[in-house]
Amino acid sequence: MDRLAVMETFVCVVETGSFSAAARRLRVGQPAVSKAIAQLEDHLGVHLLLRSTRGLTPTEAGQNFFEGARRAIAEAEEAELAARGASASLSGRLRICAAVTFARLHILPHLKKFLQEHPGLNIDVVLDDRQIDLLEEGIDVALRMGSLNDSTMTARKIGEGKRVLVGTPAYFATAGVPQTPEDLRQHQFVVYDRGAMATASTFRREGKEVSIDVTEGRIRVNAAEGVRAAVLAGMGVAIATDWMFSPELASGEVVRVLSDWDLPSIDLWAVYPSGRMANAKARAFTSFVQATMENYAAALA
Structure with a gap:
């Protein structure tokens, strides 16, 4: 039994909540996942998972093993990189998540x-x-914008973007x-209906603040691609x-006004x-994105 491989399988099962979901993430057959977990439980002599119609949940022993296995996997990866030296390249699979437009323009x-x-x-x-x-989607690192609502997440700030008012000539x-800003009350808004994006309406200049309601518009879109399409079609400002x-x-x-x-x-x-402790691949990708965005900001300066 390959102990590290079995631990990785068990961690994947707990994170996804089912053998079938774990098999899809690991790109193996479901019988192989079931067999690995059965071998692990037999080797340890304890039940690690509770099976019910709602899926799989770890037992107390399973939860303890899950936490230890996750640390061991991360430490094994770090040990391999340390042994290979600072110049060693990363290997394996990295699963990232990002908003569609941001990834299309600035990541891909x-x-x-x-x-x-x-x-x-x-x-x-x-x-x-x-x-x-x-966890459910097996993401190693996600790129997100705005305020983070979940205080339990591990996060690192890697950039800061300017909000601008734009429209076509x-x-x-x-x-x-x-x-x-008061003139905007006479204009059509394309509203990006995504939390903080939809309420960024306070304009500031030389100590003066002007708040304009931009949450009401004839067009409300919940994806950036839709905002782009509406603005580029000359349907309003955003x-x-x-x-x-x-x-x-x-x-x-498009041009920036005000x-x-x-x-x-x-x-x-x-x-x-x-x-989850960020693995070496996730950290390297994070640093890469941060450097990319710093280069972008420097090009605009």
């Missing part, structure tokens, strides 16, 4: 370089604007260019990060599953 175009640095590494990219369950040619419209801001297809007023910035976080 740069992944080739990261993979070239680590030829033994494979990456699963899960694109989802929702805040999915990282064609829209402003018809509706007029706002000169003050408050968004400069990350969301970076190609169009550079080309002039640029002498500031809006609250938004934080970019690398988030790891609750209770």
